[in-house]
Amino acid sequence: DILGRDPAAPPLTLDELPSLMLDEDRPMLTAMVTDCLIDAKPIDGEFRIVRPDGGVRTVHMMGEPVLDTDGSTAAMWAVLRDVSELRRSQRTVSESRESLQLHRHHTQSERRLAVQLQEAVLPPWRGSLRFPQRGPEALDLAARHLPSSNNALIGGNWYDAMELPDGATLLSVGDLTGQGVTVASGMAMLLGALRGMAVAGTRPGQLMSWLNQLLDASVQPSLGSAVCCRYRPETRTLTWAQAGHPAPLLFRNGTGRMLAAPDGVLLGATSGAVYGQAEETLEDGDLLLLHTDGLVPGHYGAEAVQRLLDLAPRFRGARTAQDCVRTVVEEFGESEREDDACVLIARIGS
Known part of the structure; x- marks a missing residue:
């Protein structure tokens, strides 16, 4: 639902996820995933994806590495949340505040x-x-x-x-x-x-x-x-x-x-x-x-x-x-x- 994909389509791989993102946000996702898999750092960041209908959504991603018994990273888990409306509201509030200050x-x-x-x-x-x-x-x-x-x-x-x-x-x-x-x-x-x-x-x-x-x-x-x-x-x-x-x-x-x-x-x-x-x-x-x-x-x-x-x-x-x-x-x-x-x-x- 968040990515606008057909529920009958096969699962999206992590490598395919960047293809849905805006160009300027791809390096950030790459850095987060690399830090998690290589350095066992938690993931916490936002990026924007483009849906098939042309709509842009802001996605917040949180995750952590899953460590093996020897301490190496065996896998990772992540939760993606659509925060588009929240960020839009925050921008509106910020713009309104700036407009009010300018008016004042x-x-x-x-x-x-x-x-x-x-x-x-x-x-x-x-x-x-x-x-x-x-x-x-x-x-x-x-x-x-x-x-x-x-x-x-x-x-x-x-x-x-x-x-x-x-x-x-x-x-x-x-x-x-x-x-x-x-x-x-x-x-x-x-x-x-x-x-x-x-x-x-x-x-x-x-x-x-x-x-x-x-x-x-x-x-x-x-x-x-x-x-x-x-x-x-x-x-x-x-x-x-x-x-x-x-x-x-x-x-x-x-x-x-x-x-x-x-x-x-x-x-x-x-x-x-x-x-x-x-x-x-x-x-x-x-x-x-x-x-x-x-x-x-x-x-x-x-x-x-x-x-x-x-x-x-x-x-x-x-x-x-x-x-x-x-x-x-x-x-x-x-x-x-x-x-x-x-x-x-x-x-x-x-």
Whole structure:
């Protein structure tokens, strides 16, 4: 059965056995048999045979010499066992283990690159910033990126703040769907385009339309959400637009509310989308909170907004924007979160 021979055929001699073997395995069988018959060594080895139907089987052979009364080898006995399936399974396990190690190495390398991309793009500042750096109407700014509980997942969340040539300040947060290097590089591209258009003087509504066009035409199709604000300190005017993103929250005198959002669909969802624009006049001491989905773990939409609005009394007693960010992190930062998130807080006035 093992060799695939007709049971009615005459017995196979030991000399005929090599003719069924693969060429590269014949020297091993010859050495085992010679060592057994000449040097009385036990046999323990494997070789591959080719059956009449072309199938290859792996055979394990164990045997010992039978000694004569004078100590010479009179005969030998051997047991042949078909171990083809066992060896095939072992090879599969070994290949799977190598594949898993390769995949793990690839994942670690990809995560390392995604983290480097994210760190290179997101503003490196810690603590508070002021834009513009002088003047009683300057914005006191602070932000934080909160990673997901699964450190292997690097998402496309971003926050950004920059002073524009005309003295205005650009504030934005956003999220590109997915995880990994592709998403991190897409986020970098989107944020770079946003900064460039804002420096050129593009207003938030038009800026969102062009970002949508850019994402719609990209090689890697994806969806993104964003909110973009332009603050003019001399008039305390906030002009903003959104693309399928949570609206900014405004805190004033110990209470908070969500700003009424202008029209805007997700970036990349449809070609030629038009984005509305809204304006809000801010007051000294106002607090503006921008965030991405997932900031409040386990809560989304209206529930998440309400949890953030409930922080209004604590924000009122804070001295800086950084204190307010610290309050958010203390409240929601330690909880298990499925995705990473960002929060950006701007405080109006000195």
